[in-house]
Amino acid sequence: MAKVTIDGKTIEVADGTTILQAARMIGPDVAPPTMCYYSKLKTSGGYCRTCLVEVSKGSEKDPRPMPKLVASCRTTVMDGMEVKNNDSEKVTEARKGVVEFLLLNHPLDCPVCDQAGECHLQDLSYEHGSAKTRTDFERRTFEKIDIGPYVQLHMNRCILCYRCVKVANQITDGRVHGVINRGDHSEISTYVEEAIDNDFSGNVIDVCPVGALTDKTFRFKSRVWFTKPVDAHRNCDKCSGKVVLWYKGEDVLRVTGRKDQWGEVEEFICNTCRFETKKTSDWTIEGPRKLDNHSVISANHYEFLKKPKELTINTVKPLAIEGGNN
Amino acid sequence: MQLTNRSKVVVHKEMNWVEKLYLPAIFSGMFITIKHLFKKKATLRYPEVTREFAPVYRGMHVLKRDEEGRENCTACGLCAVSCPAEAITMDAAERKKGEENLYREEKYAAKYEINMLRCIFCGLCEEACPKDAIYLTDRIVPSDYSRGGFVFGKDVLVEPVDQRIDISKRKKDYSIVHNN
Numbered sequence: 114m115a116k117v118t119i120d121g122k123t124i125e126v127a128d129g130t131t132i133l134q135a136a137r138m139i140g141p142d143v144a145p146p147t148m149c150y151y152s153k154l155k156t157s158g159g160y161c162r163t164c165l166v167e168v169s170k171g172s173e174k175d176p177r178p179m180p181k182l183v184a185s186c187r188t189t190v191m192d193g194m195e196v197k198n199n200d201s202e203k204v205t206e207a208r209k210g211v212v213e214f215l216l217l218n219h220p221l222d223c224p225v226c227d228q229a230g231e232c233h234l235q236d237l238s239y240e241h242g243s244a245k246t247r248t249d250f251e252r253r254t255f256e257k258i259d260i261g262p263y264v265q266l267h268m269n270r271c272i273l274c275y276r277c278v279k280v281a282n283q284i285t286d287g288r289v290h291g292v293i294n295r296g297d298h299s300e301i302s303t304y305v306e307e308a309i310d311n312d313f314s315g316n317v318i319d320v321c322p323v324g325a326l327t328d329k330t331f332r333f334k335s336r337v338w339f340t341k342p343v344d345a346h347r348n349c350d351k352c353s354g355k356v357v358l359w360y361k362g363e364d365v366l367r368v369t370g371r372k373d374q375w376g377e378v379e380e381f382i383c384n385t386c387r388f389e390t391k392k393t394s395d396w397t398i399e400g401p402r403k404l405d406n407h408s409v410i411s412a413n414h415y416e417f418l419k420k421p422k423e424l425t426i427n428t429v430k431p432l433a434i435e436g437g438n439n
Numbered sequence: 440m441q442l443t444n445r446s447k448v449v450v451h452k453e454m455n456w457v458e459k460l461y462l463p464a465i466f467s468g469m470f471i472t473i474k475h476l477f478k479k480k481a482t483l484r485y486p487e488v489t490r491e492f493a494p495v496y497r498g499m500h501v502l503k504r505d506e507e508g509r510e511n512c513t514a515c516g517l518c519a520v521s522c523p524a525e526a527i528t529m530d531a532a533e534r535k536k537g538e539e540n541l542y543r544e545e546k547y548a549a550k551y552e553i554n555m556l557r558c559i560f561c562g563l564c565e566e567a568c569p570k571d572a573i574y575l576t577d578r579i580v581p582s583d584y585s586r587g588g589f590v591f592g593k594d595v596l597v598e599p600v601d602q603r604i605d606i607s608k609r610k611k612d613y614s615i616v617h618n619n
Contacts, residue, residue, distance in 0.1 A: 224515030224569050225546045333531040333546050336516035409520065 115192040119143045119166075120200050132185035132196055133164055141374060145198050146208075146237050148215070148322050149274035150186035151377055157279050158186035161272065162211045163237060167204050170195035182207055205241070212242035218252050219323070220269045228324030230337040230409045233376055234272065253297070260290065260303055263315060263329050263388045268300050271325035277301065277317035284381050285311040301325070312351050315387040319370045319378045330388055331359075331367035338409045340366055342402035347395055351383040357402050358393075365391045374405070494608045497560045497575040500553055501604045502597040505543055510597060511572035514548035518564035518573055526557035527564060543570075551596060555580050555589040565609070574606040 116125050119136050120143045126135045134152070136144040145166055150158030158164075164186050168179040173193030182204060185196070198204060216238060223229040255268035273292065278301070281288035290303040317326045340359040347354045357372075358365045368387045370378030390396070404411040457463065483490055492498075503511050514531035532549035534542045541547075564573050583589055598604045 222544075224513045224517070225544055229515070333514075333533050335531070336520075338520055339516060 115190045115194070117190040117192075117194045117196065119196045120198050126190060128189075130190050132166060132168075132183070132188050132190055132194075133158075135190050136166075136185065136196070136198065137375065143198055144375075145185050145204075146233075146241065147186060147375070148233060148237065148272060149276060151276050151279070151320055152375070153377055153381075154276060154279040154283055154320070157276060159184055160275055161215065163208060163215075163241075165204060165207050165211070167197040167201040168194060169197050169201075208241045209243055212238050213247070215272050216242065216246065217248055218269075219272065220252055220254075222270075226267075226270065226324040227327045227332060227337075228270075228321075231376075232324060233322035255300065258302070259329070260326075261314065263384065264318060265327050265329045265332065266301060267325050267327065268302075269325075270323045271301055272323055273299055273301075274322055276320040276322065277326055280316050280320050280381075281311075281314070284316055285313045312383045312385070313381055315384045316370070316378070316381045318387075319372070319381075322376070328367055328387075330391075334366045335361050340410075342404065342410065344371065344399040344402050345396035346399065347386065347390065347397060349383060349386055352386060353380045353382070354386055355380055356382050356386055356396075358396060358398075363393070365393060365396075367391075371402075492577045496577050497562050499555075499576055499578040499580045500558075500564070500591075500596055501574050501576050501578075501606065502548075502551065502593065503572055503574060503606065504598060504600065504603075507540070508600045509539075509541060509543040510547060511543055511570045512548045512551065513542075513544045513546045513570055513572075514551070515569065517567040517569060521563045521567035522558075523561060523563065524557045524559050526554045526559075528552050528554075548593065551593050553591050553596065555591055556586060574604075574609050576604055576606060576609075578604075 114125055115128055115130070116123060117132070117135050118124075119132070119139055122139050122143060124135055124139050126138065133145060133147065133150060145164040147158070148161035148163045150161075150164060162184060164184055165182040166185045167182055168188075170176050171179055171194065172191035174191075176193070185198075215234060219234065223232070223235060226232070229235060252269070258266045258268065260266050275292065278288070278291050281290055290301060292299050293302050294300060315328075318328050321327075337359070340361045343358045343360055345356055345358045347356075355371060356368050357370070359367045359369065368382070368391065370380060370382045372378055505511055514529050516529065519525075519527040519529060528550070529548045529552070530550040531546050534545050534547055560575065562575050565575055580589075
């Protein structure tokens with residue numbers, strides 16, 4: 114067991130827990146943002162540097178602070194460790210720099226991108242980034258690639274988080290795509306643009322934190338905040354069948370996995386559920402999906418609004434009557 | 440019960456014989472009427488003559504084109520989500536090869552409708568637009584006999600290539616000033 118204090122809040126966790134996991138156990142106000150770490154995927158994390166935190170006290174035995182900011186997704190806790198996340202100015206400054214680097218090559222085509230509204234990079238740059246860019250150089254550009262009949266890859270938008278590669282390695286059998294080339298030239302690609310032919314390949318869409326891998330069946334159909342998410346399930350022999358349907362009017366525009374408060378899917382779903390069953394009759398509806406109030410998707414969903422206390426006639430007191438019956 | 444102290448007591452006084460003739464009252468009334476014939480008219484002969492509007496006047500919307508005549512709107516939906524009256528609806532479509540001279544970006548609004556009966560002319564759509572596409576102009580929304588005629592589609596809203604609508608008065612500089 115190890116006792117760790119993050120932003121003044123102490124929690125006791127098992128040995129081997131990372132700082133990020135401990136922070137998530139405490140709650141969303143102290144949890145650092147993540148772009149590449151995904152708790153459902155082994156060995157994810159350590160690429161994007163958004164979860165950097167300051168360790169102001171290493172442990173009970175060695176109370177010296179760590180010399181540099183550490184990636185909280187890859188650093189395990191020690192007993193008596195003290196961590197500063199939002200309290201640290203160094204972290205705020207470093208995170209701003211990280212966002213600037215992530216946006217160096219990211220095209221600001223949010224008005225066109227289907228991910229807008231549920232994009233982690235959008236949220237991150239809104240909360241931690243600066244409003245202006247300082248770079249003078251041209252952004253690197255790629256042609257968009259169709260990966261199979263359902264998934265489209267916009268390499269321009271990719272931030273190289275490796276999540277989709279890990280999905281292909283761990284969820285599906287026989288990965289056919291990966292990162293080729295090195296450094297600034299690296300890009301997600303399939304060998305000779307070979308189609309991903311696997312029952313769970315559609316999950317790369319859900320894990321992609323930006324709009325690099327998008328659903329071709331949903332392409333430009335609607336902005337996410339005009340669709341209404343509904344929890345539903347069906348009997349599926351390949352996956353759990355627990356999904357979110359995104360309705361516009363009577364039509365199911367797309368099907369995704371259920372995402373928790375960290376933006377990670379609870380269970381991976383198969384391609385049949387995701388792409389091929391888009392009729393209401395295919396599904397058992399459970400009810401509306403609860404979304405974070407701050408999400409733009411919950412705009413115009415009135416179920417979260419607090420009803421004002423109604424003014425009843427009894428609360429209006431009559432004016433005092435002067436002078437009797439005149 | 441007396442609610443205010445401004446009430447006036449009505450008295451029914453008997454009129455004298457001059458007042459019973461009614462002529463002084465008629466002449467003083469006619470004098471006021473005829474006096475107005477020689478005053479400056481408050482009305483304008485619209486639509487031949489139009490009143491000058493304040494530069495901040497918000498009238499009918501226009502969907503702008505860029506210098507090359509391509510539509511600016513990419514159907515991002517920010518105008519519709521910012522609209523407090525929920526007057527704007529749109530459908531997006533993907534630009535095909537050969538349409539590059541029609542639409543500026545790879546996505547465009549295939550359908551763009553503003554319900555002018557719902558619109559409250561607040562200008563939030565104009566403020567939300569990231570692509571300089573929608574502006575409110577000093578044009579007055581024409582009247583109509585049916586409700587359906589007030590749902591304005593792209594045929595009315597998009598400016599014709601040869602008849603550009605000047606919105607230079609409404610363009611604002613939204614650049615962010617940095618303190619650090």
